[in-house]
Amino acid sequence: MGLKLGFVVASVLCVAFYVAMECNVAAADDDNSCDGGRHWRGSVCSCDGGQHWNGHSCVSQNCDEDGGWHWNGSRCVRCDYDYGWHWSGYDCVKCYVGWSWDDGSKSSVSAVVNRSKVHHILEDAVLSNLSASNSSSQGSRIDSASLTFKVWSRNANKKMGVHFWHLRIAAVYRGYELGRAYASPFVQPPRNITHFEAPLQLFNLTIPLDLATKLKGDLDSGQIPMRINVKMRAKYNRVDKSWQTKLISGDLHGDDKCNLLIGVSSTNRFSSLKGRQCGWTVAFFNPNQGA
Structure with a gap:
């Protein structure tokens, strides 16, 4: 009788202990939000090895289940926060190497844009009638000059066409922006060289x-020092796929290769670029970061 009673008591204690443990685990799970595939590890909720908690669920280490994330070799990080990587809208791609397209079949099609193959050179800068007149105590007015930039553009990519829909060149004379030249939108096919002009809209x-x-004094010396600042937007197209990105040369004010000397004729009515050419190569930026 005593043996049976002891067995019953032991059984009751075991059941009570089991129920208590289940309640504690449930409470822990509830307190620590062990949902979305996470597990209670004794002190914290965590995902299985090689997985990452994105705020909603556990995702695999290759981050395919979580758009905008990228596996950097040790952990998942936001793609745009990992130096050298960029979220194209479909996949993480190397910023300065090219673009990668995943058509859903796990067979990637490489659509590489080599930034060194998209290049522009300022061939000439034609300046007419630059002078300052109507001097007063407030200063002198510049209102009659005209300036046209002549640009040589090369797209040496074998399969990628470029649609330029915004290209702005600003002219700066000794710290003062004289005006901005805007080129008309144009499409440049692969393996193409295009020449275009951008007339300046003079500021008063x-x-x-x-x-x-x-x-x-510069006019009398026969040459006008000038600096330029270039910004552009473009869309790259390959077959039926396209990516829209911000392309910008950067702040060229500090780049001495874009410090121009524009020559002045003896009649002071026409001048053109002197010295070496000014060229720039476009660079890639995250399109989600704005203009």
Whole structure:
């Protein structure tokens, strides 16, 4: 009788212990939100080895289940936060190597855009009638000049066409922006060289008297120092696939290869680019970061 009673008591204690453990685990799971495939590890909820918690569920280490994430070799990170990588809208791709397209069949089609193969050279800068007049105590006015940039553009990519729909060139004289030239949108097919002109839209500027004096001295010397700043937007197309991205040369003010000397004729009515050419290569930026 005593043996049976002891067995019953032991059984009851075991059941009570089991129920208590289940309640504790359930409470722990509830307190620590062990959902979405996570498991209670004794102190925290965590995913299985090689997985990553994205805030909603556990995703695999290759991050295919979580758009915008990328496996950097040790953990999942947001694609755009991993240096050298970029989220194209479909996949993580190397920023400065090319683009990768996954058509859903796990067979990737490489659509490489080599930035060194998209190149522009400022062939000439034609300046007419630059002068400062109507001097007053506030300064001198520049309102009659015209400036046209002539640009040589090369797309040496074998399969990628480029649709340029915005290209702006700003002209800066000794720290003062004289105006901006805008090129008309154009499409450049693969393996193509295009020449185009961008006429300047002159700002009605009043420059300080000391700058007007320097301008007169530059005109008398026969050359005008000028710097340029270039910005552009483009879309790359390959077959039926396209990516829209921001392309920008960067701030060329600090790049001495874009410090121009524009020559002045003896009549001071026409001038053109002197010295070496100014060229730039476009670079890739995240399109989600804005213009």
